[in-house]
Amino acid sequence: MVNYFSSDFKLGILGGGQLGKMMLYETRKYDIQTLVMDPSDEAPCKISCNHFEQGDLMDYETVLKFGRKADVLTFEIEGVNVEALKKLESEGIKTYPSASTLEKIQNKAVQKKFYSEKQLPTAPFKVFDTIEDLKNSLSAKEIEIPFVWKSATGGYDGKGVSVIKNAEDVKKLPEGECIAEQLIPFKNELAVIVARNPSGDIKTYPVVEMEFHPTANQVEYVICPARIENTVAEKARVLAEKVSDAFQHVGLLAVEMFQTEDDDILINEVAPRPHNSGHYSIEASYTNQFEQHIRAILDLPLGNTESKVGGIMVNLVGDKDHEGEVQYENIEEIMSLDGVTPHIYGKKITRPFRKMGHVTIVDKDLSKAREVAEKVKNSIKVISKNK
Amino acid sequence: MVNYFSSDFKLGILGGGQLGKMMLYETRKYDIQTLVMDPSDEAPCKISCNHFEQGDLMDYETVLKFGRKADVLTFEIEGVNVEALKKLESEGIKTYPSASTLEKIQNKAVQKKFYSEKQLPTAPFKVFDTIEDLKNSLSAKEIEIPFVWKSATGGYDGKGVSVIKNAEDVKKLPEGECIAEQLIPFKNELAVIVARNPSGDIKTYPVVEMEFHPTANQVEYVICPARIENTVAEKARVLAEKVSDAFQHVGLLAVEMFQTEDDDILINEVAPRPHNSGHYSIEASYTNQFEQHIRAILDLPLGNTESKVGGIMVNLVGDKDHEGEVQYENIEEIMSLDGVTPHIYGKKITRPFRKMGHVTIVDKDLSKAREVAEKVKNSIKVISKNK
Numbered sequence: 001m002v003n004y005f006s007s008d009f010k011l012g013i014l015g016g017g018q019l020g021k022m023m024l025y026e027t028r029k030y031d032i033q034t035l036v037m038d039p040s041d042e043a044p045c046k047i048s049c050n051h052f053e054q055g056d057l058m059d060y061e062t063v064l065k066f067g068r069k070a071d072v073l074t075f076e077i078e079g080v081n082v083e084a085l086k087k088l089e090s091e092g093i094k095t096y097p098s099a100s101t102l103e104k105i106q107n108k109a110v111q112k113k114f115y116s117e118k119q120l121p122t123a124p125f126k127v128f129d130t131i132e133d134l135k136n137s138l139s140a141k142e143i144e145i146p147f148v149w150k151s152a153t154g155g156y157d158g159k160g161v162s163v164i165k166n167a168e169d170v171k172k173l174p175e176g177e178c179i180a181e182q183l184i185p186f187k188n189e190l191a192v193i194v195a196r197n198p199s200g201d202i203k204t205y206p207v208v209e210m211e212f213h214p215t216a217n218q219v220e221y222v223i224c225p226a227r228i229e230n231t232v233a234e235k236a237r238v239l240a241e242k243v244s245d246a247f248q249h250v251g252l253l254a255v256e257m258f259q260t261e262d263d264d265i266l267i268n269e270v271a272p273r274p275h276n277s278g279h280y281s282i283e284a285s286y287t288n289q290f291e292q293h294i295r296a297i298l299d300l301p302l303g304n305t306e307s308k309v310g311g312i313m314v315n316l317v318g319d320k321d322h323e324g325e326v327q328y329e330n331i332e333e334i335m336s337l338d339g340v341t342p343h344i345y346g347k348k349i350t351r352p353f354r355k356m357g358h359v360t361i362v363d364k365d366l367s368k369a370r371e372v373a374e375k376v377k378n379s380i381k382v383i384s385k386n387k
Numbered sequence: 388m389v390n391y392f393s394s395d396f397k398l399g400i401l402g403g404g405q406l407g408k409m410m411l412y413e414t415r416k417y418d419i420q421t422l423v424m425d426p427s428d429e430a431p432c433k434i435s436c437n438h439f440e441q442g443d444l445m446d447y448e449t450v451l452k453f454g455r456k457a458d459v460l461t462f463e464i465e466g467v468n469v470e471a472l473k474k475l476e477s478e479g480i481k482t483y484p485s486a487s488t489l490e491k492i493q494n495k496a497v498q499k500k501f502y503s504e505k506q507l508p509t510a511p512f513k514v515f516d517t518i519e520d521l522k523n524s525l526s527a528k529e530i531e532i533p534f535v536w537k538s539a540t541g542g543y544d545g546k547g548v549s550v551i552k553n554a555e556d557v558k559k560l561p562e563g564e565c566i567a568e569q570l571i572p573f574k575n576e577l578a579v580i581v582a583r584n585p586s587g588d589i590k591t592y593p594v595v596e597m598e599f600h601p602t603a604n605q606v607e608y609v610i611c612p613a614r615i616e617n618t619v620a621e622k623a624r625v626l627a628e629k630v631s632d633a634f635q636h637v638g639l640l641a642v643e644m645f646q647t648e649d650d651d652i653l654i655n656e657v658a659p660r661p662h663n664s665g666h667y668s669i670e671a672s673y674t675n676q677f678e679q680h681i682r683a684i685l686d687l688p689l690g691n692t693e694s695k696v697g698g699i700m701v702n703l704v705g706d707k708d709h710e711g712e713v714q715y716e717n718i719e720e721i722m723s724l725d726g727v728t729p730h731i732y733g734k735k736i737t738r739p740f741r742k743m744g745h746v747t748i749v750d751k752d753l754s755k756a757r758e759v760a761e762k763v764k765n766s767i768k769v770i771s772k773n774k
Contacts, residue, residue, distance in 0.1 A: 003714060006733060006734070308695040335690070338673065342417070344392050344416070346418035
């Protein structure tokens with residue numbers, strides 16, 4: 001058995017953003033040594049890790065050189081050179097999630113085909129190598145407007161995804177491999193985080209629900225537990241477990257799903273790492289998702305995924321009219337509300353819709369937390385000092 | 388209003404041990420810049436702060452020079468040069484807790500006299516400048532065996548305190564200013580953490596109870612909430628608030644108290660900082676003590692001090708027969724129990740009874756947490772690799 005605690009063992013983390021930063025609270029708690037690499041010299045992870053390196057995560061040699069210094073390697077972002085991870089695995093460095101899992105997830109076309117192969121439910125789709133192919137398929141009436149366009153690679157935080165409603169929308173689509181997915185009306189967008197360790201132990205977090213703004217098509221709150229029927233929740237949970245099992249995933253897998261009008265559950269997409277939909281767990285769960293990820297990849301016993309209290313998460317994104325040195329307006333006002341915890345990621349510059357932090361609201365009574373969450377949403381603003 | 392979050396504001400922390408380390412989780416969460424000074428170059432705070440300095444906390448010039456770099460100054464250990472803090476205050480650097488509060492607490496004789504002056508209940512005592520004076524007082528029958536001897540300065544973690552039961556015990560007492568305190572039989576040792584900000588807002592944490600080993604005179608568990616009558620708990624809470632008010636304390640004040648056989652509450656001693664008796668709060672409270680300390684000293688709104696779940700804390704101290712490079716035996720075994728969180732402080736060398744970490748056990752049912760705590764206590768061991 002490896003001795004991780006206050007030892008010479010080194011965990012390498014590719015990516016040094018907010019997910020890595022929150023992971024480091026846990027490695028500090030356990031006194032596990034960490035190496036972090038990120039392209040930015042101002043990455044949120046720069047302090048709190050034992051060793052920080054600036055480097056390109058997509059560069060084969062850079063990742064290889066970095067990875068060789070670690071005993072176990074993980075990542076907090078999907079944009080990592082997979083070939084380098086494969087080489088590192090062949091050299092005996094444990095990489096969790098594995099290179100082959102990441103490879104299947106990095107490219108959304110590959111990911112969707114994987115679900116089809118494994119007979120896992122997902123919205124019907126077609127894959128196109130070029131945008132020209134997509135247009136030809138439209139002309140041939142193989143696909144129909146409306147549909148959802150997804151870029152096969154590079155999508156993140158809502159980028160690389162569009163609902164195509166008319167011919168004008170089609171004209172705006174960029175070059176590159178993509179998917180056209182049938183637009184399926186859904187009642188709810190749900191997510192389940194699955195933790196799985198190399199020994200094959202598996203635990204799922206409760207189903208969470210994304211509550212959208214009534215008019216703007218934007219997630220406003222992540223709510224745990226989802227306010228849905230138990231039978232539906234159980235269906236979503238079981239499906240998420242199946243997905244994790246299909247990938248033979250190690251670490252955390254966040255499975256985003258749709259609950260259709262007929263209460264069917266369809267897989268939307270997955271993320272092989274701690275996820276925005278699990279941030280509530282820091283304050284609400286017995287074991288938060290970051291600690292769980294560390295436990296999973298080190299093959300330690302998985303912690304209790306139940307919640308102590310109801311939890312709601314609100315993202316703190318840069319105001320659409322502000323760019324520059326960040327300032328958090330009314331943060332002290334929201335801190336005066338019971339059960340409210342702001343998390344500030346430590347990015348110096350705000351930009352429209354940039355993820356700058358999040359706020360968790362907890363309460364034994366979820367509906368009370370929901371009321372407080374609305375107050376939070378309506379007061380705090382992420383602006384720049386000099387607009 | 389000062390802007391603390393992702394700004395140029397700098398919080399200075401004197402002392403870089405485990406209390407500082409846990410404080411830094413919170414400054415990281417809020418992205419508040421920190422400077423830390425500690426005499427050890429291997430202090431647990433060395434990473435996670437923005438700037439670390441090695442230096443003697445009792446040296447006037449060193450503390451002065453360090454403090455001038457901060458906008459607000461705090462400490463995580465009482466052994467700090469008070470004259471330097473006074474000078475810094477006179478230069479306009481906010482120091483919380485204040486130099487005058489720390490001065491009253493640093494010396495136990497001064498602290499006890501302060502309680503007498505303020506008519507705050509504490510065990511009857513006499514102060515002696517030298518051990519010779521104490522012996523003369525004994526001969527003159529002004530004090531009687533048994534009594535509790537306490538060194539006025541330098542006491543920490545049970546050092547500097549002895550129960551004197553016979554003439555032999557008296558002979559062993561070291562030189563220096565000291566107190567002889569009447570030995571009062573007590574039912575329970577209790578503690579309350581009080582948070583107070585410069586605006587005078589005040590909040591108290593629930594009363595916790597120290598459970599002692601049935602035969603060895605050693606605290607085994609800190610239990611929140613204390614398993615005592617509500618009327619007694621309320622008495623302890625009110626007294627703790629009075630103590631905080633008497634000191635005009637800013638930050639956290641941990642008030643340790645005795646519950647006598649007659650259910651009177653007597654002050655034992657106080658600590659002007661986050662405290663061992665509040666470690667449970669990281670997992671159990673809506674606002675943990677470290678976040679609360681930061682909120683208090685920065686005059687931010689104080690957070691909710693209530694508990695989400697019952698909490699029990701077990702100290703991880705070095706095994707009495709081991710000294711050397713540390714190893715945590717059976718840590719994976721305790722991690723397989725629900726609601727168990729180990730905290731490893733990051734000290735490389737274990738020594739008999741050295742505080743190396745702690746474990747928190749939480750459960751909605753406190754008696755269940757107590758059962759698990761016993762399993763934890765009986766399995767994990769802090770040993771050295773090569774005994």
